[in-house]
Amino acid sequence: MQLVFDSNYQGEQNFVLNKEESSHVVRVMRMKEGEKLFLSNGSGYFFEAEILEAHPSHCVLNVLSKQEGEDKRDFNIHLAIAPTKNIDRIEWLVEKATEIGVDEITFLLCEHSERKVVNTQRLEKIVISAMKQSLKSFKPIINPIIDFKNFVAKVKADYKLLAHCSGEDRRLIKDICSPKASYLILIGPEGDFSEKEILLAKEKDFAFISLGTQRLRTETAGLYSLSSLHYINQ
Secondary structure (H helix, E strand, O other): OOEEEOOOOOOOOEEEOOHHHHHHHHHHOOOOOOOEEEEEOOEOEEEEEEEEEOOOOOOEEEEEEEEEOOOOOOOEEEEEEOOOOOHHHHHHHHHHHHHHOOOEEEEEEOOOOOOOOOOHHHHHHHHHHHHHHHOOOEOOEEEEEEEHHHHHHHOOOOEEEEEOOOOOOOEOHHHOOOOOOEEEEEEOOOOOOOHHHHHHHHHOOOEEEOOOOOOOOHHHHHHHHHHHHHHHOO
16 A cells, blocks of 8 residues: 555545645656555544645645545543654664554653654644554654643543552553553653652553563653553453
């Protein structure tokens, strides 16, 4: 499947791709008039289309049919994570989380955070590239960085989970969560969540989880959590 992405598509029969995707279709994929490809706008569907005009700045498509993506799920995962000091590691996480399947990613500003800024525009590009590579019809939502206290005060989910490195009240994800639900999981910075943040999360009815006996990097913990939630929903 040759897949392109344009969030501006709203169901028109004839549609002009944005400049970036038009250039990719013509100059990288080397496609021509009359050839067919699939278009996604991140809403959960693929649209089969024929190229009417193969122009590198405004590729014109004739949309022929619509089909639901196979990545549709009956559960929802929101990953909230403190960005790492090394931004390459968080970019890798965003790419792999998109491939595995995540609905929303929020970045947390915590007391022990070493990075306080993230470039969401760059992360959006990474998400779109990962979507096309893994043939996803849903585009994850990427949220800007937000203060931990403000975030935990307003979020909702069937299961609100926080992973931290110490304490006897932690349980495994599989012992807490049931399938077909909405899940919110919080992963802290390299220095872990502070005691104050853990107490605040407890006040907001978060359950505390352990990711096993090993100590994981922040980005590894994020992917481990996603994989665990996908496993219990198989």
